[in-house]
Amino acid sequence: MEHTKLLFEPVRLENGLCVYFEDRSTAVAGGRYQAVLSISIPMEVAQVCRRESNDSSGACDRYVRALGHTVVYRQDKVRNFIDGARLHETLREMKEEFLTTRFPYISKPGFALRFIESCFSKEEEKKSWQEAYMKALDSPEHD
Numbered sequence: 001m002e003h004t005k006l007l008f009e010p011v012r013l014e015n016g017l018c019v020y021f022e023d024r025s026t027a028v029a030g031g032r033y034q035a036v037l038s039i040s041i042p043m044e045v046a047q048v049c050r051r052e053s054n055d056s057s058g059a060c061d062r063y064v065r066a067l068g069h070t071v072v073y074r075q076d077k078v079r080n081f082i083d084g085a086r087l088h089e090t091l092r093e094m095k096e097e098f099l100t101t102r103f104p105y106i107s108k109p110g111f112a113l114r115f116i117e118s119c120f121s122k123e124e125e126k127k128s129w130q131e132a133y134m135k136a137l138d139s140p141e142h143d
Helices: 045-052 059-067 084-106 111-138
Strands: 018-023 032-044 070-083
Touching: 018 084, 032 045, 032 084, 032 111, 045 059, 045 111, 059 111, 070 084, 070 111
Parallel strands: none
Antiparallel strands: 018 032, 032 070
Protein backbone atom coordinates (compact mmCIF):
# COMPACT_ATOMS: atom_id res chain seq x y z
CA MET A 1 0.00 0.00 0.00
CA GLU A 2 1.46 3.33 -1.08
CA HIS A 3 1.48 5.98 1.65
CA THR A 4 0.35 9.48 0.71
CA LYS A 5 1.88 12.00 3.07
CA LEU A 6 -0.64 13.51 5.43
CA LEU A 7 -0.87 17.29 5.30
CA PHE A 8 -1.49 19.25 8.48
CA GLU A 9 -2.39 22.91 8.77
CA PRO A 10 0.10 24.93 10.82
CA VAL A 11 -1.11 25.98 14.26
CA ARG A 12 -0.70 29.65 15.19
CA LEU A 13 0.10 30.22 18.86
CA GLU A 14 -1.00 33.10 21.08
CA ASN A 15 2.63 34.26 21.36
CA GLY A 16 2.89 34.79 17.59
CA LEU A 17 4.80 31.61 16.79
CA CYS A 18 3.58 28.98 14.35
CA VAL A 19 3.85 25.19 14.79
CA TYR A 20 4.41 23.13 11.64
CA PHE A 21 3.75 19.40 11.36
CA GLU A 22 5.31 17.17 8.71
CA ASP A 23 4.55 13.53 7.99
CA ARG A 24 7.89 11.74 7.55
CA SER A 25 6.56 8.21 7.87
CA THR A 26 8.26 5.38 6.01
CA ALA A 27 7.21 1.89 4.99
CA VAL A 28 8.89 -0.87 6.97
CA ALA A 29 7.53 -4.25 5.86
CA GLY A 30 4.28 -6.11 5.26
CA GLY A 31 2.06 -3.02 5.08
CA ARG A 32 3.55 -1.67 8.31
CA TYR A 33 5.05 1.78 8.82
CA GLN A 34 7.27 3.73 11.10
CA ALA A 35 5.00 6.71 11.84
CA VAL A 36 7.09 9.86 12.17
CA LEU A 37 5.60 13.25 12.89
CA SER A 38 8.20 16.00 12.62
CA ILE A 39 7.26 19.13 14.57
CA SER A 40 9.01 22.46 14.12
CA ILE A 41 8.60 26.01 15.39
CA PRO A 42 10.85 28.48 13.53
CA MET A 43 11.79 31.72 15.29
CA GLU A 44 13.36 34.86 13.84
CA VAL A 45 16.06 35.71 16.38
CA ALA A 46 16.17 39.50 15.94
CA GLN A 47 12.39 39.80 15.77
CA VAL A 48 11.92 37.82 19.00
CA CYS A 49 14.62 39.85 20.76
CA ARG A 50 13.07 43.16 19.76
CA ARG A 51 9.62 42.00 20.81
CA GLU A 52 10.45 40.24 24.08
CA SER A 53 13.50 41.87 25.62
CA ASN A 54 14.75 45.28 26.59
CA ASP A 55 18.12 44.70 24.98
CA SER A 56 20.42 47.37 26.31
CA SER A 57 23.44 45.07 26.47
CA GLY A 58 23.55 44.10 22.79
CA ALA A 59 22.52 40.52 23.48
CA CYS A 60 20.33 40.39 20.36
CA ASP A 61 23.30 41.15 18.12
CA ARG A 62 25.34 38.44 19.85
CA TYR A 63 22.47 35.96 19.44
CA VAL A 64 22.18 36.67 15.71
CA ARG A 65 25.96 36.42 15.21
CA ALA A 66 26.12 33.09 17.05
CA LEU A 67 22.89 31.47 15.87
CA GLY A 68 22.07 33.10 12.55
CA HIS A 69 18.78 34.76 11.73
CA THR A 70 16.52 31.79 12.50
CA VAL A 71 16.46 29.06 15.14
CA VAL A 72 14.05 26.15 15.08
CA TYR A 73 12.53 24.21 17.96
CA ARG A 74 12.26 20.61 16.71
CA GLN A 75 10.72 17.44 18.00
CA ASP A 76 10.02 14.14 16.27
CA LYS A 77 7.35 11.81 17.54
CA VAL A 78 7.83 8.20 16.41
CA ARG A 79 5.71 5.08 16.61
CA ASN A 80 6.92 1.81 15.14
CA PHE A 81 5.24 -0.97 13.20
CA ILE A 82 1.91 0.81 12.60
CA ASP A 83 -0.61 -0.84 10.27
CA GLY A 84 -0.96 1.19 7.06
CA ALA A 85 -4.73 1.39 7.57
CA ARG A 86 -4.17 3.18 10.91
CA LEU A 87 -1.26 5.41 9.87
CA HIS A 88 -3.18 8.66 9.29
CA GLU A 89 -5.18 8.18 12.48
CA THR A 90 -1.96 7.53 14.41
CA LEU A 91 -0.34 10.69 13.02
CA ARG A 92 -3.39 12.76 14.00
CA GLU A 93 -3.24 11.27 17.50
CA MET A 94 0.47 12.14 17.74
CA LYS A 95 -0.28 15.73 16.71
CA GLU A 96 -3.07 16.06 19.28
CA GLU A 97 -0.87 14.48 21.95
CA PHE A 98 1.88 17.02 21.24
CA LEU A 99 -0.53 19.94 21.36
CA THR A 100 -2.15 18.67 24.56
CA THR A 101 1.12 18.15 26.42
CA ARG A 102 3.32 20.94 25.03
CA PHE A 103 0.85 23.72 24.26
CA PRO A 104 0.98 25.32 27.72
CA TYR A 105 4.78 25.53 27.43
CA ILE A 106 5.29 26.58 23.80
CA SER A 107 2.49 29.15 23.81
CA LYS A 108 3.84 31.13 26.77
CA PRO A 109 4.93 34.68 25.90
CA GLY A 110 8.54 34.12 26.97
CA PHE A 111 9.03 30.73 25.31
CA ALA A 112 10.78 32.00 22.17
CA LEU A 113 13.28 34.20 24.02
CA ARG A 114 14.06 31.46 26.56
CA PHE A 115 14.59 28.98 23.72
CA ILE A 116 16.92 31.39 21.89
CA GLU A 117 18.86 32.06 25.10
CA SER A 118 19.19 28.30 25.63
CA CYS A 119 20.46 27.80 22.07
CA PHE A 120 22.94 30.64 22.56
CA SER A 121 24.18 29.16 25.82
CA LYS A 122 24.72 25.77 24.16
CA GLU A 123 26.53 27.41 21.25
CA GLU A 124 28.81 29.33 23.62
CA GLU A 125 29.57 26.15 25.57
CA LYS A 126 30.37 24.32 22.32
CA LYS A 127 32.64 27.18 21.24
CA SER A 128 34.40 27.08 24.62
CA TRP A 129 35.00 23.33 24.32
CA GLN A 130 36.33 23.74 20.78
CA GLU A 131 38.73 26.48 21.88
CA ALA A 132 39.95 24.36 24.81
CA TYR A 133 40.44 21.40 22.46
CA MET A 134 42.42 23.45 19.95
CA LYS A 135 44.52 24.92 22.77
CA ALA A 136 45.23 21.42 24.07
CA LEU A 137 46.27 20.29 20.60
CA ASP A 138 48.67 23.22 20.33
CA SER A 139 50.25 22.52 23.73
CA PRO A 140 53.85 21.20 23.83
CA GLU A 141 52.62 17.96 25.42
CA HIS A 142 51.06 16.95 22.08
CA ASP A 143 54.28 17.28 20.10
